[in-house]
Amino acid sequence: MDLLERDDELAALGRLLAExxxxxxxxxxxxxxxxxxxxxxxxxxxxxxxxxxxxxGACDPLLTPRALGxxxxxxxxxxxxxxxxxxxxxxxxxxxxxxxxxxxxxQAARPVVVLEDLHWADEATLDMVAFxxxxxxLCRALLLITYREEEIAPDHRLRTVxxxxxxxxxxxxxxxxxxxxxxxxxxxxxxxxxxxxxxxxGGNPLLVTEVLAARTEGVPPTVRDLVLSRxxxxxEPARDVARLVSVVPAHTxxxxxxxxAAAVDECLAGGILTAKGDGVAFRHxxxxxxxxxxxSPVRRMALHxxxxxxxSSRPGVDPARLVHHAHHAADTAAVLRWAxxxxxxxxxxxxxRQAAALYVIALPLTADHPPAERAALxxxxxxxxxxxxxxxxxxxxxxxxxxxxxxxxxxxRVGGNLRWVSRLLWWNGRPDEARAAAWRAVRVLEAVPPxxxxxxxxxxxxxxxxLAGELPEAISWGRRALELAxxxxxxxxxxxxxxxxxxxxxxxxxRAGIAELERAHEQAAAAGLDDHAGRALVNLGTSAVxxxxxxxxxxxxxxxxxxxxxxxxxxxxRHVLGHRARLELFRGDWRAALDDAEQALTGPxxxxxxxxxxxxxxLTVRGRLGESGLLGAARDAADRAYRSGEIQFVGPAAVLLAxxxxxxxxxxxxxxxxxxxxxVAERGGQQAGQPWFLGELAFWLxxxxxxxxxxxxxxxxxxxxxxxxxxxxxxxxRERGCxxxxxxxxxxxxxxxxxxxxxxxxAVPAARRLRATLRExxxxxxxxxxxxxxxxxxxxxxxxxxxxxxxxxxxSNADIAARLTLSAKTVxxxxxxxxxxxxxxxxxxxxxxxxxxxxxxxxxxxxxxxS
Numbered sequence: 001m002d003l004l005e006r007d008d009e010l011a012a013l014g015r016l017l018a019e020x021x022x023x024x025x026x027x028x029x030x031x032x033x034x035x036x037x038x039x040x041x042x043x044x045x046x047x048x049x050x051x052x053x054x055x056x057g058a059c060d061p062l063l064t065p066r067a068l069g070x071x072x073x074x075x076x077x078x079x080x081x082x083x084x085x086x087x088x089x090x091x092x093x094x095x096x097x098x099x100x101x102x103x104x105x106x107q108a109a110r111p112v113v114v115l116e117d118l119h120w121a122d123e124a125t126l127d128m129v130a131f132x133x134x135x136x137x138l139c140r141a142l143l144l145i146t147y148r149e150e151e152i153a154p155d156h157r158l159r160t161v162x163x164x165x166x167x168x169x170x171x172x173x174x175x176x177x178x179x180x181x182x183x184x185x186x187x188x189x190x191x192x193x194x195x196x197x198x199x200x201x202g203g204n205p206l207l208v209t210e211v212l213a214a215r216t217e218g219v220p221p222t223v224r225d226l227v228l229s230r231x232x233x234x235x236e237p238a239r240d241v242a243r244l245v246s247v248v249p250a251h252t253x254x255x256x257x258x259x260x261a262a263a264v265d266e267c268l269a270g271g272i273l274t275a276k277g278d279g280v281a282f283r284h285x286x287x288x289x290x291x292x293x294x295x296s297p298v299r300r301m302a303l304h305x306x307x308x309x310x311x312s313s314r315p316g317v318d319p320a321r322l323v324h325h326a327h328h329a330a331d332t333a334a335v336l337r338w339a340x341x342x343x344x345x346x347x348x349x350x351x352x353r354q355a356a357a358l359y360v361i362a363l364p365l366t367a368d369h370p371p372a373e374r375a376a377l378x379x380x381x382x383x384x385x386x387x388x389x390x391x392x393x394x395x396x397x398x399x400x401x402x403x404x405x406x407x408x409x410x411x412x413r414v415g416g417n418l419r420w421v422s423r424l425l426w427w428n429g430r431p432d433e434a435r436a437a438a439w440r441a442v443r444v445l446e447a448v449p450p451x452x453x454x455x456x457x458x459x460x461x462x463x464x465x466x467l468a469g470e471l472p473e474a475i476s477w478g479r480r481a482l483e484l485a486x487x488x489x490x491x492x493x494x495x496x497x498x499x500x501x502x503x504x505x506x507x508x509x510x511r512a513g514i515a516e517l518e519r520a521h522e523q524a525a526a527a528g529l530d531d532h533a534g535r536a537l538v539n540l541g542t543s544a545v546x547x548x549x550x551x552x553x554x555x556x557x558x559x560x561x562x563x564x565x566x567x568x569x570x571x572x573x574r575h576v577l578g579h580r581a582r583l584e585l586f587r588g589d590w591r592a593a594l595d596d597a598e599q600a601l602t603g604p605x606x607x608x609x610x611x612x613x614x615x616x617x618x619l620t621v622r623g624r625l626g627e628s629g630l631l632g633a634a635r636d637a638a639d640r641a642y643r644s645g646e647i648q649f650v651g652p653a654a655v656l657l658a659x660x661x662x663x664x665x666x667x668x669x670x671x672x673x674x675x676x677x678x679x680v681a682e683r684g685g686q687q688a689g690q691p692w693f694l695g696e697l698a699f700w701l702x703x704x705x706x707x708x709x710x711x712x713x714x715x716x717x718x719x720x721x722x723x724x725x726x727x728x729x730x731x732x733x734r735e736r737g738c739x740x741x742x743x744x745x746x747x748x749x750x751x752x753x754x755x756x757x758x759x760x761x762x763a764v765p766a767a768r769r770l771r772a773t774l775r776e777x778x779x780x781x782x783x784x785x786x787x788x789x790x791x792x793x794x795x796x797x798x799x800x801x802x803x804x805x806x807x808x809x810x811x812s813n814a815d816i817a818a819r820l821t822l823s824a825k826t827v828x829x830x831x832x833x834x835x836x837x838x839x840x841x842x843x844x845x846x847x848x849x850x851x852x853x854x855x856x857x858x859x860x861x862x863x864x865x866x867s
Contacts, residue, residue, distance in 0.1 A: 003043050004182040006036065009173050013044045016171055017052060017142050020110055024136030026165050027144045031175030033286055034206030037146040040175065041114050044144075052142070053109035059120035060250040061285060063324040064342070064358050067351040068124045070115050071098065072318070087316075091124065091349050092567065095131050102141045111141035117285075118158055119151035123388065124351035126161045133165040134565060149174075160603045168832075177203030187212060206284050213271055224290040230272060231291065238266035245273060246291035247303045247328070251281035256310050304329035319345060323358060332365050340377065343384060352388030356381060375404035379417070386424060389571075391607050395424045412453045415445035419453075419460045426464065429608035429643040435464050455484035455493045462500040466507065467646055469690060474504035495524045495532040503539040514540060514552065530567045537563060538572050542579040545586075546648060548692050548715065550736055553583050571610075574600045578614030582652065588739040588761060589799065590621045591833060597621075609640045609649040616652035623660045624740070626764040634660055638673075642680070650680045651693030658700040663765040671704035682711060691715040698722060699744075721745050755782050796834065801855055803830040807843055808850035 003010070009029075016025040029037050045054040055077045057070025066072070068086070071094070075083040082097040089097070105111045115121075115129065132143055145162075152158050178186075183198040190212040201207035210226050231239055241263040245252045257264055257279065264280060267273040273280045282288035292300065308325040311317045312334070319342035326334035339362035346355040359381035366374045382397035402417040418441035426434035438461045445454040458481035466474035481497035484490075498520040506513030517540040524533035541556035557580045564573040577600035584593035600614035615637040619630045634657050641653035654677025661670035674697045681694035694711060695718030701707040702722045710722040721729040721744075730745035739757050746754035747770050758767035774781045796804065799820075806816045817827045831843075838849045 003036070003039065004185060005178055006040055006043070006175070009040055009175065010044055010047065012171060012173055013040075013142075013144070014047070017048060017110055017112065020140055020142045022140075024132075024139050024141050024143065024169060026133065026136065026170040027142065027173055028162060028165075028170065029144065029146045029173045029175065030149045032150055032177075032204065033148050034204045034284060035175040035177070036205040037148075037175060038116060039205070040173075041116070041144055041146060045112065045114070048110075048112070050108070051110060052112045053105040054112040054114060056114045056116070058116040058250060059118060059122070059125065061117075061120050062249055062320055063327050064320055064346075064354050064361070065120055065122035065125075065351075066318045066320045067122050067342075067346040067349040067354055068094070068128065069122065069318070069320075070125055071128060074098070074113065091127075094349075095128060098128070099132075099135060099139055102139050105141075111139070112144060113141060114144045114146075116146045118145055118147040119156070121158065122346070122351040122354045123157070124346070124349040124354075126157055127350055130161050130164055130570075133161075136166060136169055155604070157604060163602055164599070178205055178208060179203060183208050206286065210287070222290075223286050224294065227272075227287050227290040228294055230270065234266055234270055234272065235263070237263040238270070238272075241267050242272050242291055243295060243299070244303055244306070245280060245282065246288050246295070247300060247325075248307055249285075249288070249324070251276040251279050253277075253279040255314070256307065301329050305331065308334060318342075320354075320358070323361065327361060336362055336365055340380070343380065347380075347384050347387070352384045353390070355384035356388050356390055356393065359384060371404045371408055375401045375408070375413070378404070382420065386420075389604050389606070391424055391428050395421060395428070398424060411444050411448050412451065415441045415453050415457055418444065419457050422460055422464070426467070427608050427610075429640060431464070431468065431645050435461075438464055450484055450488075452485070452488045452490040452493065455481050455488060455490050456496075458484065459493050459497040459500060462497060462504075466500050466504045467648075469507070469647065471504040471508045475501055478504065491527060492529060492532075495520055495527070495529055498523075499532055499536045499539065502536065503543065506540065507543055509547075525563075530569060534560075534564050534567065534569045534572045538576055541576065542648070545579045545583050546651070546692060548586070548736075550583060550586065550738075553579075557583065570603070571606070574603060574606070574614070575610045578611060578617065581617040582613055585617050585620060586736075586738045586741065588737070589830075590624075590761070591799070591830070593617050594621050609644040609646070612637050612641045612649045613652050616656040620656055620659065623656075623663055624761070624763045624766065628664075631657075631660055631664075645680070647681050647690055647693050650677055651697070653677070654680070655693070655696050655700065658697070658704075662700065662704065663769070665769070667704040671701055671706040674698075674700035674704065675706060678711075692718075695719065717741070717745070721748065724748075726750075751779075752782050796838075800830055800834050803827065804834050804838075804846060804850050805855055807831065807834070808847040808855070810847075 013027055016027050019025050029040060031037050045052065048054070055074045057073040059065060059069055068091075072086060075086045075098075078101045080097075080101060082094070082101050085097060086094055102111045102113070113132075115125075118125070118129070121129075129143075129145070132139075136143070147158060180198045180203070183201070183203055186208055187193065187197055192212050197208060197211055201211060207223065207226075210223070231242055234242070237260065241257065241260055244256070245267075248256070264273070268275065268280065272282070274283045282291070295303070304325045308322060308329050308331060311322055311325065319338045322338040323335060323342050326338060339358045343355040343358035343362075346352070346358065359377065363374075363377060363381065366377060378397045378401035382394045382401065385391070385394035385397060398417050398421045402414060402421065405413040405417055418437050422434045422437035422441060425431075425437060438457070441457040442454070442461060445451075445457050458477050462474050462476075462478035462481055465471070465477060478497045478501040481493060482501070485492075485494035485497060498516065502513045502516030502520055504513070505516060517536045521533050521536035521540075524530070524536065537556060537560040541553050541560050544550075544553035544556060557576070560576060561573065561580070564570075564576065577596045581593040581596035581600065584590070584596060594617075597614040597618040601611060601618065615633070619634050619637070623630050634653070638650075638653040638657055641649035644650070654673055657673040658670045658677070661667075661673060678694065678697040678701060681690055681697055691713045692715045694713060695715035698707055698710050698714055699718045699721060702710075707722070710719045714722070717729045717732040720726070720732065726745050726748040727750075730742050730750075733739075733742035733745060740761060740763065743754040743757035743761075743763075743766070746757070751770055751774055755767055755770060757763075758770065771781050802820065803816055806819055811819065813827045813831060816831075820827070835843075835846055838846055
C-alpha cells in the first residue's frame with residue numbers, strides 16, 4: 001500500500017512494534033475525519049506481515065454506543081473462551097480472558113490490537129483501554145488507538161484515559177493534511193488535471209481520493225455533492241442498496257442484503273461501497289452520513305424500520321443496535337422492549353453512562369404505563385446514573401421513583417428509595433439532608449415487619465454517624481444492622497455494617513478496629529463484594545493518614561491501590577490517591593505528592609468533597625514552592641469542604657488556606673481561616689484525625705498570635721510546640737521522617753536548622769519569612785543556597801540526588817526505600833524521574849552519570865528528606 005507523506009508515521013509504528021518485544025507499547029493515532037487513520041493502520045498491518053497478529057475492533061456512531069463493541073469484534077476474530085464468554089461473563093473475567101488471548105499469539109507473531117474511532121467509545125471500552133494500559137508491560141503487545149481530534153471535548157473521558165496510559169510506553173502520532181505537492185502527485189497518478197483539488201479539499205486525504213475518483217471533471221464543493229453525483233450514475237436498485245446501507249453505522253451484513261447481489265456488485269464497482277467483514281460499508285463515515293442526510297424523513301424512518309425488522313429476528317444481535325433503529329423508526333414498542341435490555345447489559349459491563357442514556361430514551365415513553373413499571377425503570381436508571389457519576393440525575397430519578405412508590409403504598413420500596421436518596425445526598429455534599437432522609441427511611445421500615453431493607457437502612461445511618469465523627473452512635477446502629485443482616489441472611493449489609501463498626505472503632509483510636517477492618521476486607525474480597533472490600537481498606541488507610549499513623553497508612557496504601565486498580569474501582573482510587581499524597585506531603589516527598597494529587601484530579605468532575613484532600617495537597621506544594629494566585633482555587637475547595645461539615649475534608653482545606661495566607665504575609669486572614677476550621681474540629685467528636693486537625697489548626701492560630709494555650713485533645717507535637725517545647729516537637733517529626741513540620745517546629749527555637757531544611761526543600765516563601773523575622777529581631781541571617789550550587793544542571797531535586805547516590809551504590813529500590821524511610825512506590829517515582837532527567841534508560845547508565853557528576857552518598861542520606 002503506497003501512502004504519500006506518511007513514511008515517518010509508518011516508521012514510528014514499526015519501531016513500537018519492535019519495542020513491544022520488551023513490553024507492551026501504545027500508539028495513539030489522531031487526526032481529523034478523513035485524515036487517513038484507518039488507512040495508516042491498514043498499511044502498517046500489511047507492512048508488518050507475519051511479524052504481527054493484528055486484531056481489529058471499532059466503535060460505531062450509534063445513538064448509544066455498544067457496550068464493549070470493539071472487544072466483541074475482536075472476540076470473534078480471536079475465538080476461544082473470550083468469544084464464548086464475552087456475552088455473559090463478568091467484566092473482570094472478560095478483560096482477563098482478553099489478556100490471556102494476547103499472551104498466546106501465533107508463533108513468532110507479535111499481538112497488535114487496533115481500536116478504531118475511540119471518540120465514539122462507550123464507557124466500558126474506555127475502562128478496557130485503561131485496564132490494558134495498567135498491564136501493558138506484562139503482555140508484550142502493541143495497542144494502536146485511533147480517534148478524531150475534533151470529536152472529543154476538553155472534558156471527554158477519552159482524554160483522561162489517554163493521559164493515564166504509561167508515558168514511557170506511549171507514542172502519539174498526529175496525521176496532518178497532505179501538502180499541495182502530495183495532492184498534485186495524487187492527481188498525476190490518477191491521470192487528472194485538477195488544479196483546484198488542494199484548495200477545495202485542504203489536503204484531506206479522503207476528500208482528495210474521492211474527488212480524484214469522480215468521473216466528471218471539476219471539483220464538487222461538498223462531500224454530499226460528491227457522493228450524490230456518484231450515486232446518480234447508478235441504477236435505481238443500486239441506489240436503493242446504498243440508501244439502505246447508509247442507515248446502518250459501521251457495516252451492513254450480507255443477510256440484510258439478501259436477494260440484491262447484482263445491485264450490491266454495482267455499488268462496489270462504482271466505488272460507492274466497499275467490502276467489509278461479512279458485508280459492505282461506505283468507505284468512510286463522512287460518505288455514509290452524506291447519503292443518510294440526503295434522505296427524506298419518511299424514507300429514513302422506513303429504512304430503519306426495515307433494518308429493525310430484519311435484525312430483530314436474528315439471534316445474538318446487540319440490543320443497542322436494535323434501540324438505534326427502533327428510535328429512528330419511531331417504533332415506541334420496540335424502544336421500550338429493547339432499551340431496558342440494552343441498558344442492563346451495558347450496566348453489567350460497567351458502561352453505566354451508556355446504560356443511563358438508554359433509560360433516558362425509554363422513560364419518556366412510559367407516561368401511560370402502570371406506576372409500578374415506571375418506578376422500577378426509574379430505580380434502574382438511578383442505579384446506572386449513580387455508578388456513572390451522574391449523581392444529580394440519580395437523585396432526581398430516585399425521588400420520582402419514591403413518589404410513585406408512596407402513591408402505590410409500598411413501604412419497603414419507599415424505605416429503600418429513601419436510603420438511596422440519603423446516600424446520594426451525602427455524596428453530593430449535603431449531609432443534613434442525607435441524615436433527614438436516612439431517619440425517614442428507618443421510621444418507614446420500622447413500621448413493617450423487619451427485613452433486609454431495614455438492615456440496610458440501619459447500616460446507612462451507621463455510616464452517616466461514622467462519617468460525622470459520632471462514633472458511639474455509629475457503632476450502636478452498625479450493631480443493629482449487623483444483627484438484622486445475620487437474621488435475614490443479608491451478606492451485603494452484614495459486610496457494610498462490619499466496615500462501619502470497624503471504621504468507627506479505629507477512628508475512636510481503638511486499634512482493634514484495624515483488625516475488624518482487615519477481617520471485613522478479607523471476607524468481602526472472598527465473597528466477591530469488591531466495593532465493601534475496597535471501602536474497608538480505604539477507611540483504614542485514609543484514617544491512618546488523618547491520625548498521622550504513617551506506618552499503618554503506608555503499609556495499607558501499598559496493597560490498597562493495587563487492589564482497587566485491579567478491580568477498576570476508580571472512584572475509590574482517586575479518593576485514596578489524594579490521601580496518599582497527604583502522606584507523601586508529610587514525608588517531604590513533594591514530587592510524589594504532586595504526582596498522586598494530579599492523578600487523583602485527572603478524570604470526570606466529582607460532586608461533593610471527596611477530592612478536597614488531593615486539591616489541598618496540590619495547592620500546598622505549589623504554595624510552598626512559591627507559586628502565587630492559588631487562593632481562588634483554595635477558597636473553592638474550602639467551600640466544598642465546609643458544606644460537608646466533616647473534619648476529614650474541612651481540616652485539609654482550612655489548613656491550606658491558613659498556610660497560603662501566612663506565606664503571603666497576611667497573618668490576620670490566616671488566623672481567621674484557622675479559627676473557622678478549628679470550630680469544626682472542636683465539635684468533631686471522636687472522629688479520626690480530630691486531635692490532629694485540631695492541633696494543626698491550633699498551631700496556625702497560635703503562630704498568627706491568636707492563641708495562647710492548646711485546646712484539650714490537641715495532638716502531641718502541636719501541643720508541645722504551642723507550649724514552647726519546640727525541641728521535643730521537632731524531634732517527634734524528625735523520628736517520623738517529616739521534614740517540613742520539623743522545620744516549622746525548629747523555626748521557633750533553632751532558625752538556622754529550620755532554614756537548612758527549608759532550603760533543601762526549596763520552600764522559598766517559608767525561608768523568606770523566617771529570614772525576614774530574623775532581620776526584624778536584629779539577629780544574624782544565614783544566607784540561602786549559593787547560586788552556583790542551588791541550580792543543579794541536571795535538574796535533580798535534593799531527594800533525587802540522594803536516590804541517585806544510593807542507586808550508584810548498587811542498592812535496589814526496596815533497599816533505597818528502607819534507607820530513606822520511603823515507600824517503594826515513592827522510590828519508583830524518584831528512580832523514573834532520575835533516569836528521565838539524566839537522559840538515560842538503565843540504572844547502570846545512571847550510576848555512571850552519578851560518578852561523572854561526583855554525586856555520591858553523603859552522611860546525611862536518610863535524615864531529613866526533601867523533594
